[in-house]
Amino acid sequence: MGRSVWSACLRERIVQKAAAVLLVLASGQLGFAEAAAPKPLLAYAARIAGDEARTRIVIDFEEKPEFSVHYVAAPERVVVDLPATAFGFKQEDLSARGLFKDIRYGTMDESSARIVLTAKRPVQLTLAEVQESDSGYRLVLDAEMATAEAFEALVRKQSWETDQEGDRDTPIASADDGEFVVAVDAGHGGIDAGATGVETKTPEKEITLSFAKAVADRLNAKPGIRAYLTRDDDTFLTLSERVTLARQAKADLFLSLHADTLSQRDIRGATVYTLSDRASDRMAENLAARENLSDELAGVSLKDEPPEVADILMDLTRRETQAFSITLAQNVLDSFEGQVGLINNAHRYAGFQVLRAPDIPSVLLELGFLSNPEDEKLLLDQGWREKVSGLLVDSVERYKNLAVANGG
Structure with a gap:
């Protein structure tokens, strides 16, 4: 994880196409072959900036990615699940910095991929969304430092089966009405x-x-x-x-x-x-x-x-x-x-x-x-x-x- 490069993406696509051809020959059904080997999304660029209070990650895709976010404790991690994805950017473009001490990414199976952000301290995402860009789509993740209590609350309230983007924001402190x-x-x-x-x-x-x-x-x-x-x-x-x-x-x-x-x-x-x-x-x-x-x-x-x-x-x-x-x-x-x-x-x-x-x-x-x-x-x-x-x-x-x- 974290070492995918453009040549690896090409090799993966060649393998997938070869598998699809074999399935077509065996079954005679093109639709079955496509379902067995879905075309991966291409993440072709990435960048990260920020400090130990706030950090932004941006990943560019050719097509719009569906994603979900989860929080994992001990150590504090933010997990981003994606469909099958070929990571075609340089490893150093998404090297750990700011709030994160380690960043790993790669294929989980033929239909899914994952990004794991290991934090230096309790953290929460204040923004996690896909935005249109001139060359496709970008996944934008804004992370912010959090209290241990706020992070624990995020871990407790989530459901790995039903958690959806936009349902993760837990304020660390909120003023009473009129205060x-x-x-x-x-x-x-x-x-x-x-x-x-x-x-x-x-x-x-x-x-x-x-x-x-x-x-x-x-x-x-x-x-x-x-x-x-x-x-x-x-x-x-x-x-x-x-x-x-x-x-x-x-x-x-x-x-x-x-x-x-x-x-x-x-x-x-x-x-x-x-x-x-x-x-x-x-x-x-x-x-x-x-x-x-x-x-x-x-x-x-x-x-x-x-x-x-x-x-x-x-x-x-x-x-x-x-x-x-x-x-x-x-x-x-x-x-x-x-x-x-x-x-x-x-x-x-x-x-x-x-x-x-x-x-x-x-x-x-x-x-x-x-x-x-x-x-x-x-x-x-x-x-x-x-x-x-x-x-x-x-x-x-x-x-x-x-x-x-x-x-x-």
């Missing part, structure tokens, strides 16, 4: 310590986690609002995992908290960032570049971008989400004005990977700079943390009320 969910993301964590205090040497990951917990506690005290922490301990998360966790929690907002350093130690104050492909200034560009290196610093490959659907609807969604993100940023700044120190031009923008959820308004809040001694003292002060977290929650509540009033 406004805020994903609070404590920057850095685990092996990625982030910046370091200029005087106390306190790592950024500790400051962001403490602040995130304070914000979450205050949010959860508000009626109709639920906070979701992307991490609640000293755990490393890739940038893509943070975004994926927020989407799985059905978040209405995403707040990423940071406390960076700058070479200019005199610069201090809070900053709110929103996403843009073009940075507002050199400082924003440099800061985004450093934050986007978190994965590489922890040894995670950035070779493949997470899969996205590139179409008009996605583009429109991104534009609308960006407008909401800017509104959220302005609400935060309005709350901080006169209460919390802000740098000049406190709303800035750059290409932060962690803000790229296409459907969740997102901001990155730099609480202050650990390179500045005065900011460092405030960042470590519990009273200041309670004050700022309260102001931040007030801005979220105002945003929520505005969104509800506008039918959002």
Whole structure:
């Protein structure tokens, strides 16, 4: 399995045709010969991209394939069953990466074939469908990390006899009706310590986690609002995992908290960032570049971008989400004005990977700079943390009320 090449496909077809001729000679019935040796589908191209949060697999066929998907535990596997199929692409085109540590495929018997995707962690398919293409059809499989409980639920509920495509999606977390969910993301964590205090040497990951917990506690005290922490301990998360966790929690907002350093130690104050492909200034560009290196610093490959659907609807969604993100940023700044120190031009923008959820308004809040001694003292002060977290929650509540009033 996994070693089929074009020459093998030709040999298989020759063998099948020879068998068909023998059956015709023996039976004199062409229909019987065709039933005994069905013509296999040709899978002529394949590609895989993504990371350990989301991975997309695309396989191109000459004709439309019928398929079914099942989940198998110990280890976690996704099994895709196909009709008789000749796999005519190079093995390296479907080499394991992203969420999957092993991928095997091949013929089961004269009428069926199978693809087995062995995962590195619990996984679920959020999309499994056949799409028409200019040269035939493509099977598209979008995989996403899942909790162990969600994967177990997928295994339990399926039926190998009756499972059909499109009947596999089990949400990892779902908000109650009318509940406004805020994903609070404590920057850095685990092996990625982030910046370091200029005087106390306190790592950024500790400051962001403490602040995130304070914000979450205050949010959860508000009626109709639920906070979701992307991490609640000293755990490393890739940038893509943070975004994926927020989407799985059905978040209405995403707040990423940071406390960076700058070479200019005199610069201090809070900053709110929103996403843009073009940075507002050199400082924003440099800061985004450093934050986007978190994965590489922890040894995670950035070779493949997470899969996205590139179409008009996605583009429109991104534009609308960006407008909401800017509104959220302005609400935060309005709350901080006169209460919390802000740098000049406190709303800035750059290409932060962690803000790229296409459907969740997102901001990155730099609480202050650990390179500045005065900011460092405030960042470590519990009273200041309670004050700022309260102001931040007030801005979220105002945003929520505005969104509800506008039918959002």
